[in-house]
Amino acid sequence: MTFKELGITDSILKALADEGYTTPTPIQEQSIPILLDGKDLLGSAQTGTGKTAAFAIPILQRLYLDRPQHRGIRKIRALVVTPTRELAIQIAESFSTYGKYTGLTNTVIFGGVKQEAQTQALRRGVDVLIATPGRLLDLIEQGYITLKDIEYFVLDEADRMLDMGFIHDIRKLIAKLPHERQSLFFSATMAPTIVELSQKILGNPEKVVVKPEQTTAEKVDQSIFFVSRKWKSKLLVHLLQTERFDSALIFSRTKHGADKIVKSLEKAGIESAAIHGNKSQGARQRALGNFKSGQTNVLVATDIAARGIDVEQLSLVINYDLPNIPETYVHRIGRTGRANASGTALSFCEVEERAYLRDIQRLIDQQIPVITDHPFPDDEEEELTKSPSKQQRPPRRNSFANSAQGGNRNNRKPQFRSRN
Incomplete structure (x- = not known):
């Protein structure tokens, strides 16, 4: 046709x-x-x-x-x-x-x-x-x-x-x-x-x-990082500094959170901009224009402000905060992997967000692979290191992954598209 x-x-x-x-x-x-x-x-x-x-x-x-x-x-x-x-x-x-x-x-x-x-x-x-x-x-x-x-x-x-x-x-x-x-x-x-x-x-x-949730999810390379809330910003800096990407769109649940992410990236020497409802129209348009033109390749956004962001060849989406509505996750990762392109979506999951992860996986009917070889622990891992008696037991983190994922954890590193 x-x-x-x-x-x-x-x-x-x-x-x-x-x-x-x-x-x-x-x-x-x-x-x-x-x-x-x-x-x-x-x-x-x-x-x-x-x-x-x-x-x-x-x-x-x-x-x-x-x-x-x-x-x-x-x-x-x-x-x-x-x-x-x-x-x-x-x-x-x-x-x-x-x-x-x-x-x-x-x-x-x-x-x-x-x-x-x-x-x-x-x-x-x-x-x-x-x-x-x-x-x-x-x-x-x-x-x-x-x-x-x-x-x-x-x-x-x-x-x-x-x-x-x-x-x-x-x-x-x-x-x-x-x-x-x-x-x-x-x-x-x-x-x-x-x-x-x-x-x-x-x-x-x-x-x-038109329900492309499954198609969209299948063509996007997805990964989950279990990480404590206090280590999220450091994990984000680590990923942006060690991996190669063309452009990254980072999702924050709140406007205040988006501004905090930009400040933490700024301290690490990573240029970025935030776009949300509290920004002036001029600031929002400048940030979006710079992102589309490639002048800035890291943009932090809330879900509502992200509606209308249409960037070709967006290679990476990062869910700094997992959404509490599963469909929102699909909308977010759908910003990469559009049309016939592929893309990468990485998500951080703290202990309070694990129920959200289960709902997301139920919706997309997929088990999202978990990345374990990163330097920042999640809440359960930190709890194990605090209690000597608990250190003698098998790591609870693996047992959680199996229950949350419905099977064995798939250990692998995320693969990004090389920056041109």
């Missing part, structure tokens, strides 16, 4: 060819025909599946083929709402890339910056608006935006919307949308609250479910 066989118009095909895209991903192949037929869509897909193109291409095509003949200020006909600034910017870039030969325009609005440049773009008129909820509602209340002409509405990353507390904003937006519209709803997970929200947005939708 090719994009041409999906019925994509020549103007968009030309833009796709410029990017080297000829064959759609599974979610694109399934979603595009549904959307070109004008049906609502409920999509479940994780980061890295090509989800943005799956909705951007058909929306651009329908807008292009049904563009007004009269001249005048463009009205907003398509609205994409997404939780983070970074993701909004990435989606806007995708619309610009795929629609560059159509004459259609888009703009992106988000909070954390002055609104003047955004309101000027709105006054000029745009066909597609990509927005975060807070700034969108603010500019609606100020009279800069009306939703009465919306024909296509996309709610992207709905699970993160709820995680970030946007449920009330989303309900306000839904109430302002025209009843007659095509609606698209995407979420990586489908918890009951997500399903309930989708029912308020969609009519009788077609469903597309």
Whole structure:
């Protein structure tokens, strides 16, 4: 199957060819025909599946083929709402890339910056608006935006919307949308609250479910390090100093934790940057831009801030903190090993996180190999060294590994791609 066989118009095909895209991903192949037929869509897909193109291409095509003949200020006909600034910017870039030969325009609005440049773009008129909820509602209340002409509405990353507390904003937006519209709803997970929200947005939708968890996990070289919390920073420095990699994305559970990681790396002479919600928009964009360009090859991020980070050939993901939601682990490691590429994912596991590890392995149906030959002990190993009586017993660490892993520990060193 090719994009041409999906019925994509020549103007968009030309833009796709410029990017080297000829064959759609599974979610694109399934979603595009549904959307070109004008049906609502409920999509479940994780980061890295090509989800943005799956909705951007058909929306651009329908807008292009049904563009007004009269001249005048463009009205907003398509609205994409997404939780983070970074993701909004990435989606806007995708619309610009795929629609560059159509004459259609888009703009992106988000909070954390002055609104003047955004309101000027709105006054000029745009066909597609990509927005975060807070700034969108603010500019609606100020009279800069009306939703009465919306024909296509996309709610992207709905699970993160709820995680970030946007449920009330989303309900306000839904109430302002025209009843007659095509609606698209995407979420990586489908918890009951997500399903309930989708029912308020969609009519009788077609469903597309792409579950690449197993495929993603299989093509990423994964390893676990059992390590005490106090030794995590030293283990991270050790790995970054002794192994070779092109670029490393390190996940922290909290914003404060991300800043602490950057400081510990700075003390060790390792240049890095943090990206999270407490950073200014300018700082976040500089850090992300430097990471994408290769000027900085170590980026520390929280899960929410990492949405929208799309870096080709990302060779290494490190879970400094294991996530308590198993699907989040899959989303994280999916940032390496995209498309046909392979990658490496290393995870640190302290004693309080071992239940998280079991949940993750249950989800991916894999036993993650454990690296034992590193210089920093885990909590149980330290406990053994403190008690002479316990030193006489077989190491408990091995017995834990067998119970947590469901089998013998697979001792091996992580293999990284060589830096060019």
